Amino acid sequence: MKRSLRKKPDSYHHGNLRAALMEAATAVAASHGVEAVNLRDLTRRMGVSSAAPFRHFADRNALLLAVAEEGVAKFQLRAGEAASRESDPVEQARARGIAYVRFAVEEPGYFRVMHHPEIIKQSASIVAAGLRNRDALDRVLGVHQPGQASPDLARRTAGTLAAQALTYGLARMLMDGLLGDVSAEDAARLAHELTGVLGEGLRGATP
Amino acid sequence: MKRSLRKKPDSYHHGNLRAALMEAATAVAASHGVEAVNLRDLTRRMGVSSAAPFRHFADRNALLLAVAEEGVAKFQLRAGEAASRESDPVEQARARGIAYVRFAVEEPGYFRVMHHPEIIKQSASIVAAGLRNRDALDRVLGVHQPGQASPDLARRTAGTLAAQALTYGLARMLMDGLLGDVSAEDAARLAHELTGVLGEGLRGATP
DNA sequence: TGTACATCAGTGAACGCGCGTTCACTGATGTAC
DNA sequence: TGTACATCAGTGAACGCGCGTTCACTGATGTAC
Numbered sequence: 001m002k003r004s005l006r007k008k009p010d011s012y013h014h015g016n017l018r019a020a021l022m023e024a025a026t027a028v029a030a031s032h033g034v035e036a037v038n039l040r041d042l043t044r045r046m047g048v049s050s051a052a053p054f055r056h057f058a059d060r061n062a063l064l065l066a067v068a069e070e071g072v073a074k075f076q077l078r079a080g081e082a083a084s085r086e087s088d089p090v091e092q093a094r095a096r097g098i099a100y101v102r103f104a105v106e107e108p109g110y111f112r113v114m115h116h117p118e119i120i121k122q123s124a125s126i127v128a129a130g131l132r133n134r135d136a137l138d139r140v141l142g143v144h145q146p147g148q149a150s151p152d153l154a155r156r157t158a159g160t161l162a163a164q165a166l167t168y169g170l171a172r173m174l175m176d177g178l179l180g181d182v183s184a185e186d187a188a189r190l191a192h193e194l195t196g197v198l199g200e201g202l203r204g205a206t207p
Numbered sequence: 208m209k210r211s212l213r214k215k216p217d218s219y220h221h222g223n224l225r226a227a228l229m230e231a232a233t234a235v236a237a238s239h240g241v242e243a244v245n246l247r248d249l250t251r252r253m254g255v256s257s258a259a260p261f262r263h264f265a266d267r268n269a270l271l272l273a274v275a276e277e278g279v280a281k282f283q284l285r286a287g288e289a290a291s292r293e294s295d296p297v298e299q300a301r302a303r304g305i306a307y308v309r310f311a312v313e314e315p316g317y318f319r320v321m322h323h324p325e326i327i328k329q330s331a332s333i334v335a336a337g338l339r340n341r342d343a344l345d346r347v348l349g350v351h352q353p354g355q356a357s358p359d360l361a362r363r364t365a366g367t368l369a370a371q372a373l374t375y376g377l378a379r380m381l382m383d384g385l386l387g388d389v390s391a392e393d394a395a396r397l398a399h400e401l402t403g404v405l406g407e408g409l410r411g412a413t414p
Numbered sequence: 415t416g417t418a419c420a421t422c423a424g425t426g427a428a429c430g431c432g433c434g435t436t437c438a439c440t441g442a443t444g445t446a447c
Numbered sequence: 448t449g450t451a452c453a454t455c456a457g458t459g460a461a462c463g464c465g466c467g468t469t470c471a472c473t474g475a476t477g478t479a480c
Contacts, residue, residue, distance in 0.1 A: 013423055013475060035242040040466065049425050051469080056423090060467065117240075117383065153386060153393070161386075161397070162373060162404040168385075169376020170368075176324065178375075179360060179368075186360070190368070197369040198405065220442060220456055247433060256458050258436080263456085267434065 006047050018056040020046055022067050026109030029067070034116045037064065061122070068119045071110030072129045075103050079133070093140040094195050096133070097167040101191035104171035106184045111175060137164060159198075166198055167191065213254050225263040227253055229274050233316030236274070241323045244271065268329070275326045278317030279336045282310050286340070300347040301402050303340070304374040308398035311378035313391045318382060344371060366405075373405055374398070 005020045014020065021042055028037045039060050043050045057063040082099040083092040104111045113119060120126050131147045142157030153161075173179055174187055182190070212227040221227065228249055235244045246267055250257045264270040289306040290299040311318045320326060327333050338354045349364035360368075380386055381394055389397070 011475090015423095017423080033242075035240075038466065039468090050467085051426080052424060054468070115383075153389065153397070158400045158404050161377075162401040165376035165380055165401060166369060166373045166405075167376070168380055169372035169374065169378075171376075172379055173372060173375055176322075182360070190360070193365045194369040194372060197365050198373075218442090222456090224456075245433065246435090257434085258459080259457060261435070 005045065014046065014048055014052070017046070017048065017052060021053055021056065021063060022070065025063055025067050026071075026107075026113065028109070029112045030107075030109030034064065034112050034119075039063070061119075064113055064116070064119055065123060067110065068114040068116070068123060068126055071107065071114040072126050074107065074110060075100070075114070076129060078103060089140045090199075093137055093163070094192075094199075096136065097163065097195055098188050098191040100167055101171045101174065102184055102188045104175045105182065105187040108175050111171070134164070163195065163198055166194060170194060212252065221253065221255055221259070224253070224255065224259060228260055228263065228270060229277065232270055232274050233278075233314075233320065235316070236319045237314075237316030241271065241319050241326075246270075268326075271320055271323070271326055272330060274317065275321040275323070275330060275333055278314065278321040279333050281314070281317060282307070282321075283336060285310060296347045297406075300344055300370070301399075301406075303343065304370065304402055305395050305398040307374055308378045308381065309391055309395045311382045312389065312394040315382050318378070341371070370402065370405055373401060377401060 005024055024042045024045055025037045028041070037060075039053050040050050043052055053063065057066065079096045079099040082095040086092045086095050114126060120130075128147075135146050138156060138160055141163060142155075142160035170187075170191060174182055174190075212231055231249045231252055232244045235248070244267075246260050247257050250259055260270065264273065286303045286306040289302040293299045293302050321333060327337075335354075342353050345363060345367055348370060349362075349367035377398055381389055381397075
């Protein structure tokens, strides 16, 4: 499936440099953060000259943007699949939340890049994806105010916000290692369990 | 109260450089992240030569470490005060959570620096403070396993974890601007409300 | 099937930049008498 | 109260480093005939 990132030493062309750069950038972001992604380091890893990336990306920023958009697409796919396995709308929303936590654990590189403020700022499509996700939650648990950039807090229910904060917080805690090493399966179980705790409260809190 | 960061142009000594550097570093971390804190930039802002910081800190890292430890101390103080205004242990824990969210909004610079993995790694006292906070929560809502570095997840209750994730998530969402501009008061109200949603569920979930 | 040529994806040397840090120095301040 | 001196907290010039990026180049590949 995944071929070597490093180019064959006897060949002139790498053959796969664009994808290899994105993959390596994702790996660095996963282990050392987005700021630590640097082109010279990546090219060194793959045995290619430091000018090579510029055949594929206008600059460092364009590389990160491509990673972010790929990550968003991957997540949307997985979240959609997870939701489609449920019929009850609340369970669908929950499944999306669990998929989110799972994605953070399985793909911390994508997660970090696609949540980076500087990168988000540059991509209307990423911002839009975030709003769509929020709206999906609001539609189920609270008042629906489609696609407002600066959400009117007063119009969102405590339940919606609590669900979002819980999921986001769990994802970040896992990613930042605050809970030690946790497998993707355990993370998903955890997300299921914690959203369950919330569920008890939601029944009382939602209108 | 807070005197100018910039040195008086006619004087040789700044008089307050150590504190001014820490304050400026905190401000940069708040607006552009920890990685964006750079000594030359700080010295430029305060009209001082780029070698000056080394009279007060061994290196850049030591400056950030000092900021982190000051931040932790400030937070502990505020959390303690907030808790001491409540008598019920659960409400004390809740007050600490609200203080945490409030601190993230009021002092995002401190918050960012003291949560930075590279910095935490270097300070036993920061790690210890984190464990104490976690234990304080566990003691109230779940099983108490004092001071384990890698917490045995199975021994923590879903309620404890949900509370921690919710608080952490809300703090980060506010800090990252995911909820727009929110005042410290609104943030505290929000934290109160959301932990309330959780409270309903906790009653069912705690043993 | 073989050759000519355009295009593509690399090379390697060089650039300017901003950074953290060091160094020998000097002006300002505090203390002893 | 005034002077001598140690110490403190700055200066400014310089360093090496690693980075992103550019440039003229060249080897490899694909296509037309």
